[in-house]
Amino acid sequence: MPLPPLVPPAAELSAADIARYSRHLLLPEVGLTGQQRLKHARVLVIGAGGLGSPVLLYLAAAGVGTLGIIDGDVVEASNLQRQVIHTVAGIGQPKTESARAALLALNPELKVILHAGRLEAGNALALMAPYDLVIDGCDNFATRYLVNDACVLAGKPYVWGSIFRFEGQASVFWEQAPGDAGIHYRDLYPEPPPPELAPSCAEGGVLGVLCAAIGAIMATEAIKLITGIGESLLGRLLVYDALEMRQRCLPIRRDPKRQPITGLIDYPAFCGLGVVSSPASASISPAQLQQWRQGGVPFCLIDLREPAERAIVQIAGAEAIPKDQLLNHPTLLDASGAVPIVLHCKSGQRSLAVLQALQGQGYRGLHHLDGGILAWIRDVEPSLPSY
Amino acid sequence: MREIDLLFFARLREVLGVGHERLSLPETVRTVADLMGLLCQREGKWAEELGGKRLFRVAINQEMASLDAEIPAGAEVAIFPPVTGG
Numbered sequence: 042m043p044l045p046p047l048v049p050p051a052a053e054l055s056a057a058d059i060a061r062y063s064r065h066l067l068l069p070e071v072g073l074t075g076q077q078r079l080k081h082a083r084v085l086v087i088g089a090g091g092l093g094s095p096v097l098l099y100l101a102a103a104g105v106g107t108l109g110i111i112d113g114d115v116v117e118a119s120n121l122q123r124q125v126i127h128t129v130a131g132i133g134q135p136k137t138e139s140a141r142a143a144l145l146a147l148n149p150e151l152k153v154i155l156h157a158g159r160l161e162a163g164n165a166l167a168l169m170a171p172y173d174l175v176i177d178g179c180d181n182f183a184t185r186y187l188v189n190d191a192c193v194l195a196g197k198p199y200v201w202g203s204i205f206r207f208e209g210q211a212s213v214f215w216e217q218a219p220g221d222a223g224i225h226y227r228d229l230y231p232e233p234p235p236p237e238l239a240p241s242c243a244e245g246g247v248l249g250v251l252c253a254a255i256g257a258i259m260a261t262e263a264i265k266l267i268t269g270i271g272e273s274l275l276g277r278l279l280v281y282d283a284l285e286m287r288q289r290c291l292p293i294r295r296d297p298k299r300q301p302i303t304g305l306i307d308y309p310a311f312c313g314l315g316v317v318s319s320p321a322s323a324s325i326s327p328a329q330l331q332q333w334r335q336g337g338v339p340f341c342l343i344d345l346r347e348p349a350e351r352a353i354v355q356i357a358g359a360e361a362i363p364k365d366q367l368l369n370h371p372t373l374l375d376a377s378g379a380v381p382i383v384l385h386c387k388s389g390q391r392s393l394a395v396l397q398a399l400q401g402q403g404y405r406g407l408h409h410l411d412g413g414i415l416a417w418i419r420d421v422e423p424s425l426p427s428y
Numbered sequence: 429m430r431e432i433d434l435l436f437f438a439r440l441r442e443v444l445g446v447g448h449e450r451l452s453l454p455e456t457v458r459t460v461a462d463l464m465g466l467l468c469q470r471e472g473k474w475a476e477e478l479g480g481k482r483l484f485r486v487a488i489n490q491e492m493a494s495l496d497a498e499i500p501a502g503a504e505v506a507i508f509p510p511v512t513g514g
Contacts, residue, residue, distance in 0.1 A: 182512050203513055234510060
């Protein structure tokens with residue numbers, strides 16, 4: 042639906058601005074006024090990862106005057122396949138700083154504000170307050186619901202996008218949108234899936250260039266909101282399928298059973314996170330497992346990862362039983378208790394979930410490798426490739 | 429018998445191992461809820477994924493549909509879960 046411009050044209054354009062943004066100025070829909078709106082706009086981008094990278098780069102190139110960035114991670118080599126704002130030189134640096142360097146190289150006139158650390162219920166409203174628009178490119182459901190609820194409480198519009206393997210979804214949410222068009226994320230997805238049904242890119246993989254497709258849609262929607270042009274994605278869910286190269290646009294309506302959002306809650310708990318813990322005796326560290334191995338202690342190591350992950354790297358001697366297969370057929374395990382069974386995955390999340398599920402069914406003598414194969418590589422076999 | 433095109437997205441496509449199928453609906457299957465009941469009779473993952481707590485959305489001919497929505501002949505029925513990668 043068409044919306045009025047979000048930002049007043051309160052910034053002056055310099056002669057250099059006019060030269061730089063001439064291709065925008067030639068578009069009657071944008072023009073001098075639209076470019077002044079962009080220059081005056083303050084946009085907060087949550088996550089400088091797969092989606093945040095193209096969003097930040099294109100908004101900086103488009104002349105958005107102030108960009109805030111929230112991200113608590115550091116750049117890793119495995120990010121560079123899709124997080125195009127970062128480079129080899131940035132590996133090991135905070136993503137916020139790596140992103141700022143790239144943005145200022147592209148556009149030195151830009152004001153970049155960094156918020157290192159994570160968005161939390163305690164800081165979200167204060168962080169968002171100075172911004173006109175929020176962009177959600179984070180990677181977990183807890184932050185998704187936090188961003189939504191905080192934007193509802195703060196009255197801010199936000200552009201939302203998310204990706205999975207070869208598919209993406211995008212929309213615009215704004216509870217206080219003019220003309221009673223208000224809608225928010227909980228109208229679309231009232232509740233998060235349980236954590237075991239919410240695979241991350243780190244677990245499920247993602248086609249790198251998918252981020253560019255969805256990120257470009259998000260940046261486009263941000264520019265349209267700021268300048269008040271076109272038909273916003275507000276009230277529609279865009280579903281993009283890279284393999285079939287099809288996109289569908291589905292109208293979203295208010296959930297008739299929606300509850301008013303009156304305050305922020307404990308989002309990790311709402312998403313079923315942070316409440317899992319394994320008894321210390323069931324966890325085994327990589328160093329301890331290596332001691333067992335070197336000391337000739339018999340044990341059975343089960344690799345719960347998917348075949349594509351096993352093809353990258355394995356711990357020698359591990360038997361492969363992918364997580365879902367084991368959960369469906371727990372009798373695959375020799376549960377006689379004759380030898381201890383150690384479950385492992387990539388980072389320890391899946392092995393902990395399986396451990397708890399099997400313990401709930403009465404299985405005993407189970408352990409899980411704390412930190413997964415990544416911790417094993419870090420602590421015991423650093424020559425193996427990490428992913 | 430009414431023929432429909434059934435589409436699965438994201439995690440459901442991976443877990444069920446199917447992205448698109450053409451399905452003939454018996455006369456008794458009128459609504460989205462009926463369709464879910466039919467699919468849950470299949471072996472394996474189907475009941476687990478589609479039968480429990482409903483954490484996906486259904487669109488009929490690119491319009492979001494509730495469980496009691498009727499499925500017309502020739503409809504495209506798309507079932508998609510939330511995704512959160514970024």
